[in-house]
Amino acid sequence: MNKRNDFTQGKILEPLLSFAMPVLFALFLQAMYGAVDLLVVGKFGTSADVSAVSTGSQIMMTITHLLSGLSMGTTIFLGQKLGEGKAEQGGKIIGASIWLFAVIGIVFTVLVPLGAGVLADTMNAPAEAFDLTVDYIRICGFGIIVIIAYNLIGSIFRGMGDSKTPLITVLIACICNIIGDLLLVAVFKMGTAGAAIATVFAQFVSVVISFVLIRKQNLPFPFKKEYIRPEKYIVKKVMLLGLPIALQDLLVGISFLIILAIVNDLGLIASAGVGVAEKVCAFIMLVPSAFMQAMSAFVAQNVGAGRMDRAKKSLLYGISVSFLFGLTMFMISFFNGNLLAGIFANEGDVIAAGAEYLKSYAIDCLFTCFLFCFIGFFNGIGLTRFVMIQGIVGAFLVRVPVSFLMSKLEPVSLFKIGLATPCSTVVQIILCFICMWFCVIKKEKRGNKG
Numbered sequence: 211m212n213k214r215n216d217f218t219q220g221k222i223l224e225p226l227l228s229f230a231m232p233v234l235f236a237l238f239l240q241a242m243y244g245a246v247d248l249l250v251v252g253k254f255g256t257s258a259d260v261s262a263v264s265t266g267s268q269i270m271m272t273i274t275h276l277l278s279g280l281s282m283g284t285t286i287f288l289g290q291k292l293g294e295g296k297a298e299q300g301g302k303i304i305g306a307s308i309w310l311f312a313v314i315g316i317v318f319t320v321l322v323p324l325g326a327g328v329l330a331d332t333m334n335a336p337a338e339a340f341d342l343t344v345d346y347i348r349i350c351g352f353g354i355i356v357i358i359a360y361n362l363i364g365s366i367f368r369g370m371g372d373s374k375t376p377l378i379t380v381l382i383a384c385i386c387n388i389i390g391d392l393l394l395v396a397v398f399k400m401g402t403a404g405a406a407i408a409t410v411f412a413q414f415v416s417v418v419i420s421f422v423l424i425r426k427q428n429l430p431f432p433f434k435k436e437y438i439r440p441e442k443y444i445v446k447k448v449m450l451l452g453l454p455i456a457l458q459d460l461l462v463g464i465s466f467l468i469i470l471a472i473v474n475d476l477g478l479i480a481s482a483g484v485g486v487a488e489k490v491c492a493f494i495m496l497v498p499s500a501f502m503q504a505m506s507a508f509v510a511q512n513v514g515a516g517r518m519d520r521a522k523k524s525l526l527y528g529i530s531v532s533f534l535f536g537l538t539m540f541m542i543s544f545f546n547g548n549l550l551a552g553i554f555a556n557e558g559d560v561i562a563a564g565a566e567y568l569k570s571y572a573i574d575c576l577f578t579c580f581l582f583c584f585i586g587f588f589n590g591i592g593l594t595r596f597v598m599i600q601g602i603v604g605a606f607l608v609r610v611p612v613s614f615l616m617s618k619l620e621p622v623s624l625f626k627i628g629l630a631t632p633c634s635t636v637v638q639i640i641l642c643f644i645c646m647w648f649c650v651i652k653k654e655k656r657g658n659k660g
Contacts (some may be wrong), residue, residue, distance in 0.1 A: 213566060217371060217508045218515040223527045229275055230528075232373035234500035236364070239384040240379070241492035245554065246384070248489050249373045250391040252555045255401045255427035257482050260555065261339040261474075264485020266346030268470055269329050270357075272463030273322065277358050281311070281365035282589060286510045287444075288369030289590075293514025297431045304366055305437025306444035308459040315355035324349030333467060334474040335566055336481055342402040343393020349403060353410030359417045368507045378423060383416035393659035411525050454594040458601035467472055469613045473627065476617075480624060483563020487547075487628075488555045490564070491571050494543055497535040498582035501528040509590025520589075524649075525587045532579035543572035563624055570628025577635040584642035594648060600641040609634035 217225055247267060251259045286308045322329075326347040335343040360383070364376035390408025394400045414513045466488075474481045505528050509521040543550065551564030575636070588597050612630035619626060 217511045218517050218520070222520055222523050224391075226381065226504060226524050226527055227369065227531070229373050229508065230500045230504035231533030233368070233503050234376040234496055236280045236373070236377040236380045237496050237499050237503075238493070240386050241489075241496065242388075244488045245492065246388050247409060248485065250395045251401065251405050252486070254396045254399070257399045257478055257557060257560065258336070258339040258342060259405075259477055260482040260485060260560065261336055262342030262346055262481060263405055264488065265335050265339070266329070266343045266402070266406070266469065267332050267473070268351045268352070268467060268485070268488065269333065269347055272467060273318070273354070274357055275312075275459040275463050276456050277314070277318075278361045278365075279456035280314070280449075280452040281361045282455045282506065282594075283450070284362065284591065285369040285507060286367040286451045286594075287447050288366065289371075289507050290514040290592075291372065292430075293511035295515075300370070300429070301433035302432035302437050302441055303444055303448070304433060306441040307366070307448055308438050308608040309364060309440050309641035310445050310448060311358050312355075315358040317350065318358070322354055323348045326351060332471070332472045336468060336474060336478045346402050346406045349406035350409055353413060356410065356413040356417050360413055360420070363417070363420050368503065369510070371507060371511065372615075372621060373504070373507075375420075375423065378514055379416050379420040382419050383412045386412035386415045386592050409424060412598070431562050432613050451592065454598035455589060457602050458598040461572075461598075462605045465609045465613045468610050469627065469630065472613055472617050473624070476622065479557075479559045480563055482555065482557075482560045484567050484624065486551050486560060486564035487567040487571065489554055490543070490547075490550045494571065494575055495578060498532045498578045501532050501579075502582040502586035502589075503529070505586025506589040509587055513591050518650075521587065521591065525583055527588070528583040529579055532556045532570070532583060533576075535573040536577075536579040539575040540572045543568050543575065547572070565621060569622040573629070574632040574635055577632055577639060580639050581635050581642065584639070584646070585624055587644065588642070591650070593645065596645050596649070600645070601640045603641065604634035604638040608637050 217229070221234070248263050251263050284303065288300055288303050291297070320526065326344045329347055330340055330343040331345070333461065358377060363379060366374070367375045387408050390411055391405055398404060398614050424627070437578030470481075470484060470488075473484045505524060508524050512518070512521040547565035547568035548561055550568060551561045555561050555564065585597055588594070609630045612633050613627050616626040616629065
């Protein structure tokens with residue numbers, strides 16, 4: 211029997227950590243999933259392969275974050291209804307979400323492969339790696355429907371307070387991807403194309419097995435095939451909640467793509483170095499990312515139950531725990547970045563470039579524990595438009611201008627370019643504190659007086 215977690219009663223820290231840990235492991239495996247491509251290509255391919263996989267995977271990651279952000283609409287809406295004690299609406303929410311994401315998947319499956327060349331050109335992919343980058347994007351684009359299915363499965367179960375099933379699905383994908391990469395890249399020497407094929411195949415196997423696992427579980431609400439239809443109210447609500455998150459994730463992703471395009475202009479070594487550093491960053495940001503997702507589900511249920519006091523306490527707990535991890539990651543990344551970069555690359559120049567860029571990300575580790583937990587909190591209470599606004603401000607009014615400015619200062623330094631990220635995070639945190647005061651604390655005070 212699959213029982214949902216009820217976050218509206220009892221202790222706060224223990225259930226929050228219990229829910230966040232499977233999310234953390236799932237994110238770790240997801241990071242491994244993306245890192246394995248670069249790791250194997252870095253060991254058995256060329257610098258051109260590394261550059262192609264880093265640029266192509268960054269593009270695909272941006273698209274994935276867009277889809278994942280949109281699926282958060284399902285997580286939040288489902289969590290709120292469960293918190294309100296209206297579990298019977300869960301099946302219809304899932305059915306309408308399946309219909310919505312199926313349509314989106316068909317559109318992306320057509321557009322991404324067709325636009326692969328344009329995307330690689332927009333990213334200023336180095337000439338030596340241009341065709342390889344196009345191949346990677348095109349192959350992954352054909353499997354985009356599988357990426358959507360995976361993210362929707364995860365969002366549904368997190369909305370029910372179940373973070374273990376998504377962990378199983380990404381574990382399956384990670385194992386399949388490792389096997390595929392070793393076979394196609396290391397044995398058959400297929401390079402970039404082999405890494406892309408392994409990625410798509412692994413996700414396909416994961417989704418198929420995930421559906422088998424889901425069929426064996428008892429949902430805490432009825433679900434029928436007839437529910438898979440465009441229920442106007444539900445589709446609108448999922449879009450209203452998820453679209454601002456998706457747009458924010460998309461625009462933030464675009465800002466990082468712009469930075470990567472700026473770096474690509476510096477040459478193949480800089481491009482490969484930053485690509486390596488970005489893979490390392492996927493790991494050093496795991497804990498705050500896990501709390502961001504866990505916070506959304508935890509807060510959504512408590513808001514639905516009218517327990518804002520518990521929602522605010524969970525925010526403080528999340529920040530405290532993730533800050534300890536952030537401080538540790540700062541020490542490791544700032545002073546030992548060459549060791550971390552060396553995991554994904556063999557060439558000394560690429561390792562040095564990656565370590566230089568990592569120093570700026572190490573500084574960001576000290577701030578993301580605040581920002582990511584705030585984002586999860588605001589998503590959970592339904593202030594997704596604010597999340598979108600603060601993300602856009604940080605991305606396009608701070609991160610992109612600062613990185614462009616730093617790229618023009620002589621001598622050009624990847625560390626200076628990378629400083630754009632912690633600068634952006636600080637500005638976004640300030641905006642979050644302002645929103646917390648005016649939209650949450652003052653609103654509660656007015657309500658108490660009334």
